Amino acid sequence: MSKPLKQIHLAAHFPGVNNTTVWSDPRAGSHIEFSSFVRFAQTAERAKFDFLFLAEGLRLREQGGSIYDLDVVGRPDTFTVLAALAAVTDRLGLTGTINSTFNEPYEVARQFASLDHLSGGRAAWNVVTSWDAFTGENFRRGGFLPQGERYSRAREFLATANELFDSWHGDEIIADRAAGAFLRDAEAGAFVHQGQHFDIHGRFNVPRSPQGRPVVFQAGDSDEGREFAAADADAIFSRYSGLEEGRAFYTDVKSRLARYGRRHDQLLILPAATFVLGDTDTEARELAHEVRRQQVSGATALKHLEFVWNRDLSAYDPDGPLPEIDPDVSEEHIARGRAQVRMYRDPLATARAWRELAAAHHWSIRDLVIETGNRQAFVGTPDTVARTIDDFVQSDASDGFILVPHITPGGLDEFADKVVPLLQERGVFRTEYEGTTLRDHLGLAHPDDARDERAAS
Amino acid sequence: MSPTPSAPLHLAVALDGTGWHPASWREPVSRPGDLFTAGYWADLVAEAERGLLDLVTVEDGLGPQSSHLLDPDERTDQVRGRLDAVLIAARVAPLTRHIGLVPTVVATHTEPFHISKAIATLDHVSSGRAGLRVQISARPNEAAHFGRRVVPRIDAYDSPAAQEVLTDLFDEAADHVEVVRRLWDSWEDDAEIRDVATGRFIDRDKLHYIDFQGRFFSVRGPSITPRPPQGQPIVSALAHRTVPYRLVARQADLGYVIPHDAGQARAIVAEVRAEQQAAGRAEEFLHLFGDLVVFLDDDPAEAAARRDRLDTLAGQPYISDARIFTGTPAQLADLLEDLRAGGLTGFRLRPAVLGHDLPAITRGLVPELQRRGVFRHAYEADTLRGLLGLPRPAHRYTTATA
Ligand SMILES: Cc1cc2nc3c(=O)[nH]c(=O)nc-3n(C[C@H](O)[C@H](O)[C@H](O)COP(=O)(O)O)c2cc1C
Numbered sequence: 001m002s003k004p005l006k007q008i009h010l011a012a013h014f015p016g017v018n019n020t021t022v023w024s025d026p027r028a029g030s031h032i033e034f035s036s037f038v039r040f041a042q043t044a045e046r047a048k049f050d051f052l053f054l055a056e057g058l059r060l061r062e063q064g065g066s067i068y069d070l071d072v073v074g075r076p077d078t079f080t081v082l083a084a085l086a087a088v089t090d091r092l093g094l095t096g097t098i099n100s101t102f103n104e105p106y107e108v109a110r111q112f113a114s115l116d117h118l119s120g121g122r123a124a125w126n127v128v129t130s131w132d133a134f135t136g137e138n139f140r141r142g143g144f145l146p147q148g149e150r151y152s153r154a155r156e157f158l159a160t161a162n163e164l165f166d167s168w169h170g171d172e173i174i175a176d177r178a179a180g181a182f183l184r185d186a187e188a189g190a191f192v193h194q195g196q197h198f199d200i201h202g203r204f205n206v207p208r209s210p211q212g213r214p215v216v217f218q219a220g221d222s223d224e225g226r227e228f229a230a231a232d233a234d235a236i237f238s239r240y241s242g243l244e245e246g247r248a249f250y251t252d253v254k255s256r257l258a259r260y261g262r263r264h265d266q267l268l269i270l271p272a273a274t275f276v277l278g279d280t281d282t283e284a285r286e287l288a289h290e291v292r293r294q295q296v297s298g299a300t301a302l303k304h305l306e307f308v309w310n311r312d313l314s315a316y317d318p319d320g321p322l323p324e325i326d327p328d329v330s331e332e333h334i335a336r337g338r339a340q341v342r343m344y345r346d347p348l349a350t351a352r353a354w355r356e357l358a359a360a361h362h363w364s365i366r367d368l369v370i371e372t373g374n375r376q377a378f379v380g381t382p383d384t385v386a387r388t389i390d391d392f393v394q395s396d397a398s399d400g401f402i403l404v405p406h407i408t409p410g411g412l413d414e415f416a417d418k419v420v421p422l423l424q425e426r427g428v429f430r431t432e433y434e435g436t437t438l439r440d441h442l443g444l445a446h447p448d449d450a451r452d453e454r455a456a457s
Numbered sequence: 458m459s460p461t462p463s464a465p466l467h468l469a470v471a472l473d474g475t476g477w478h479p480a481s482w483r484e485p486v487s488r489p490g491d492l493f494t495a496g497y498w499a500d501l502v503a504e505a506e507r508g509l510l511d512l513v514t515v516e517d518g519l520g521p522q523s524s525h526l527l528d529p530d531e532r533t534d535q536v537r538g539r540l541d542a543v544l545i546a547a548r549v550a551p552l553t554r555h556i557g558l559v560p561t562v563v564a565t566h567t568e569p570f571h572i573s574k575a576i577a578t579l580d581h582v583s584s585g586r587a588g589l590r591v592q593i594s595a596r597p598n599e600a601a602h603f604g605r606r607v608v609p610r611i612d613a614y615d616s617p618a619a620q621e622v623l624t625d626l627f628d629e630a631a632d633h634v635e636v637v638r639r640l641w642d643s644w645e646d647d648a649e650i651r652d653v654a655t656g657r658f659i660d661r662d663k664l665h666y667i668d669f670q671g672r673f674f675s676v677r678g679p680s681i682t683p684r685p686p687q688g689q690p691i692v693s694a695l696a697h698r699t700v701p702y703r704l705v706a707r708q709a710d711l712g713y714v715i716p717h718d719a720g721q722a723r724a725i726v727a728e729v730r731a732e733q734q735a736a737g738r739a740e741e742f743l744h745l746f747g748d749l750v751v752f753l754d755d756d757p758a759e760a761a762a763r764r765d766r767l768d769t770l771a772g773q774p775y776i777s778d779a780r781i782f783t784g785t786p787a788q789l790a791d792l793l794e795d796l797r798a799g800g801l802t803g804f805r806l807r808p809a810v811l812g813h814d815l816p817a818i819t820r821g822l823v824p825e826l827q828r829r830g831v832f833r834h835a836y837e838a839d840t841l842r843g844l845l846g847l848p849r850p851a852h853r854y855t856t857a858t859a
Contacts, residue, residue: 024653032683034551034582058570060664060679067661067679074644074659074683077571080578083547086495106519106602107567114541118495118548137677138570173538175482175489180770182482182489183533189521200604203529205521207493207538297656 008393008428009270009400009442010420011095012044013053015408016075017061019304019373020274022294022406023072031072031408034084040409041085044092047416048430050441051093051124052085053237053402054078058102059135061337063303064312068338070300072408079111086119093438095124095217100157101150102130102139105198108157109164112214113206121210121437126217126237129154129225134336151224156197158232162213167191170208170448212447215438217270230256234444235268237402241377246271246397268442273377273401277414281380288379291406292370301366304373308347308354310334318366322358327351377401386422393428466793466831467803467845469559469746470505470818472498473516474536476810477750477777479524480770482536486812493540495548501811502549505556508819509833511844512557514590514693514805517542519563520599527611529598534771543575550583557841559588559693565626566594566603569636573680577641580685585840588691588711591634591704593626620700627704632671634692634708639667641689642853643679665854687842688849695748697778699728706732710847711744713805717780722747722799730800742847746803747796750775752783752810753817760784764809779807786821790829 015021016031023031030036041052056078061068078096085094094115098108108125116123129150145153172188174181189204218229219237229236230253240249250269257267276291278284296304298318306313310328327347328334344350358368378385392398405411423429430441439446471477475487482489491497498515505513521537523530542560550558558579562572572589580587594600600608608626611619648663667678693711696702705712706729714729716722726745733739754760760783768774775781782789793804806822808814826832838844 023651023658024656032581034584038551058681059677060681067659067664069657069659069661072658073664074649074681076581076682077574077578079541079544080547080575081582083544084550084582087499087548087551102568103571104566104603104605110519110541111544114544117493117540118544120495137675139568139676140674168538173490173493177483177485177489180480180483180534182536186531186533188537198604200602202598202602203521205518205538206540209493299656 005426005428006393006399007430007443008389008423009268010047010049010429011051011053011093011270011400011402012040012049012412013055013272013402013404014040015405015411016055017057017072018055018404019071019295019300020404020406021072021408022291023408024294025407027407027410029409032074032076034081036409037081037085038088040412041089041092043409043412043416045089047412047420048433049092050400051095051122051438053095053126054082054097056097056099056128057337058099058130059138059337061335062134063306063335064314068303070297070303079115082123083115083118086115086122091122091433091436091441093122093124093215093441094119095126095215097126097128097219099128099130100154101145102135103157105157105160105164106200106204109161109204110206112161113165113209116209116211116214117206121439123209123211124215124217124438126219127154127158127233128219132336147222148224151220151228153197155228155232156195158216160193160195160198160200163191163193164204165208165213167204168206168208170212173207211437211439215442215444226253226256229253229267230262231260233267235270235442238269238271238398241271241273241398241401243392243395243397246392247395250396250398265443268399270400270402271377271398272404274404274406275378275385275415275419276376277380277382277385277418279381281384284380284384288376291376292373295406296366296370296373298366301369304369305365306334308344308350310347316365319364322351322355322365322368382418382422386419386426389419390423390426390428465833466797466826467511467744467746468818468823468826468832469512469514469803469805470510470815471514471516471748471805471807472501472811473807474522474539475812476814477807478764478767478771478775478809479535480767481810483770484767484810484812487810488812489536492536493538498545499549499552501815502553502556502558504815504819506553508823509836510556510819510823511803512559512588512691512841514559515542515545515561517561517563518599519566519594519602520596527596543579546587547579547582550579550586553583553586555586555836555839555844557586557588557691557844558583559590559691561590561592563594563599564591564630564633565608566599566605569633569674570640570676570680572633573637573640574682576637576690577680577682577685580687580690581682585686585842587685587687588693588841589637590693590695591630592695593623593630595623595626624700627700629673630694631704631708632669632673634704635671636667636669636674636676638689638692638708639669639853640676640678640680641685643667644684645852645854646684646688649683684852687840688852691841691845691847696729699732702729703732703736705729706738706743707736709743711746711845713746713748714801715748715779716796716799716801719795719799722796722801726800744802744845745800746805747793747801748779748805748807749792750777750779750781750807750809751789751814751818752781753786753789753814753821755785755821757784757788763813767809775809777807781809786817786825789822790825793826794829794831
């Protein structure tokens with residue numbers, strides 16, 4: 001007997017601040033106005049997607065000492081926009097990236113519990129640690145935590161938030177008018193947490209929400225990040241959308257689960273992925289190339305090269321050869337507030353490899369950035385793309401994808417109209433929502449059931 | 458600045474749980490089992506909007522409600538637990554069109570950077586109807602929920618030690634609001650240029666570091682969220698005495714005060730206006746609303762009996778910082794006109810039982826005020842600033858480039 005087909009999970013990442021957004025396209029709308037979010041979310045819900053995803057950055061990115069002006073700049077507050085979206089959608093999950101370094105557990109737990117109540121059980125939290133003191137300058141706590149400590153704070157932050165969520169069991173509110181008893185239990189919400197990062201006690205003031213706890217995502221890639229995910233997350237938002245690297249990541253992370261007494265299916269792997277569709281595969285490839293050229297202007301190419309060189313390269317010609325000088329490997333980096341900085345761990349080796357590649361292919365700086373940068377994960381006809389996504393999921397390169405269209409807010413429409421029906425025909429994607437909560441969509445147990453299960457075993 | 462005599466009267470309603478009387482949840486009209494659902498709040502705000510009210514405030518706190526001023530209690534006979542007020546406001550924003558949405562935020566334990574972008578976003582999702590009500594927390598138990606600081610215990614409210622603690626908390630709140638306001642202005646309105654020729658999405662010269670350095674914290678900026686539609690959403694605060702009056706005078710567009718009669722109203726208004734002058738804001742329009750708890754019925758005896766009945770259920774008479782009114786809509790209209798003569802520009806009513814007294818306001822009091830020619834017959838503006846007759850403020854950071 002063949003293995004039953006895995007069901008694919010699909011989500012939509014609102015294309016705001018990132019280097020995939022093609023804001024210069026005439027079809028590109030506002031990434032701030034609420035109508036854009038409504039349109040985007042309603043398309044995702046019409047396509048029966050699992051959830052909508054928002055990233056977060058708490059300081060505007062800078063490079064060479066000035067605010068980075070070549071990509072979309074600016075985004076709304078995560079909780080506020082998700083709560084408003086709960087009013088214009090019915091089933092779509094609402095996933096917000098909220099970092100654990102510049103927030104406090106009592107406040108964040110209240111916000112997620114409130115969002116879960118106000119959305120009828122559709123909240124999810126992508127726990128990130130953010131990166132630097134640069135961001136800290138916007139916050140009272142200031143400062144920065146070294147890598148190891150950021151994850152130790154993240155783990156304790158999440159554990160503390162879980163203690164707060166669990167401080168109500170769900171049966172405390174009886175609202176018995178005749179008896180005059182609103183609460184069954186005077187201690188509802190009582191908690192005490194004492195740890196390295198948080199020493200807090202008192203009473204949590206939001207009753208247990210429909211999902212018990214929000215769904216938890218993790219998005220870091222380091223060893224500490226992967227351990228954190230294996231121990232405590234329901235899903236990972238990863239960057240590996242390629243087949244081989246996807247499989248390697250999948251195997252690595254899932255193999256860590258046993259250590260924490262968790263099953264293979266208790267952690268979903270959902271990489272970010274872009275897509276370009278065409279009537280033929282050739283047309284799609286041409287279109288993808290065009291999109292890449294829109295994403296990577298000459299100025300953008302130079303800025304991208306600066307991540308590796310860590311020097312001002314504005315004097316270089318983006319249509320000319322790569323710089324002959326070596327990267328500056330000093331501690332201080334020219335780019336601040338963005339994730340890519342950490343991607344190139346050995347800049348000297350990267351520079352050498354890129355020079356060789358460029359020489360071999362006669363690539364200019366811009367060609368090189370286009371060819372080596374974030375590639376579109378899925379390019380082809382709707383049929384090709386549906387088949388490829390299905391193959392990736394069935395061969396355990398992922399459990400689904402978080403799609404990042406390059407146009408706001410209409411960039412999802414074509415996928416919803418053309419690819420989703422093909423996945424449904426293949427029997428790998430839902431045609432109707434079966435449940436009402438995000439846990440239902442993702443096939444995750446309710447935390448109370450998990451608790452009962454553990455108690456029974 | 459003082460209002461003109463012909464100015465219309467403004468009306469707000471303060472939403473809290475099932476109403477302001479602690480036994481209100483036991484009334485048959487109340488929906489205590491729905492308090493933690495979106496539908497409950499959507500229905501209340503829709504009712505307030507049907508009554509053409511200027512705004513609703515949503516109460517909040519970073520700990521459970523309590524019958525003590527500064528300490529938690531162990532009671533089970535009153536509503537305990539509440540949802541985050543900013544999220545409630547955001548959740549109802551797309552379901553309403555005109556009414557202002559003013560959630561409570563606690564300056565003592567929250568980050569001004571987070572608050573600024575949250576209220577800016579509330580303004581974006583409501584197309585210009587956002588405000589905030591800033592509050593301090595002097596509760597040691599709430600400080601223990603955060604563990605970042607110890608709020609000294611206040612014993613006698615009027616002791617010099619207590620005044621020192623409160624002055625610090627309000628000064629910090631003033632800095633909090635200053636940061637929030639600067640962040641709202643940290644993007645000029647036309648900062649987004651989408652200049653395809655140069656590949657620039659924004660003109661970074663139109664974004665500004667706020668570089669706030671204060672006694673309690675410093676914040677660099679700019680905001681991550683573009684300037685909100687109103688430019689500056691409405692900042693409001695409840696104030697009972699000189700120290701909080703100073704916060705209102707320095708930083709607010711709208712203050713809620715608690716006069717018990719017209720004489721007191723006059724005295725409070727004079728004191729706040731003097732503080733406003735001292736703060737160098739004499740020329741700025743500052744609304745002062747009187748807060749009142751209301752039991753409204755067509756028969757005054759009924760309203761009084763309802764209050765007695767609820768007090769009996771609660772086991773003690775209900776007391777409040779604000780004057781408690783029982784009576785008919787016409788009597789309340791008389792009282793509002795009388796208090797207003799003291800220089801108030803509007804009122805924030807606290808319904809004793811939301812399920813009863815909110816519709817009594819929208820369907821009884823409002824038509825009465827309309828008959829008297831002192832309240833609007835239709836919404837005349839799309840933004841909260843517009844409803845309050847406030848202009849959209851100019852941007853505080855000017856670009857030096859010609
Ligand atoms: C795919 C992906 C998406 C991320 N998105 C965000 C984000 O939206 N906001 C944020 O502050 N950090 C984001 N991060 C950063 C991580 O949360 C983490 O702080 C960072 O990668 C450093 O941790 P690491 O060393 O484990 O990778 C993202 C990371 C990855 C891999």
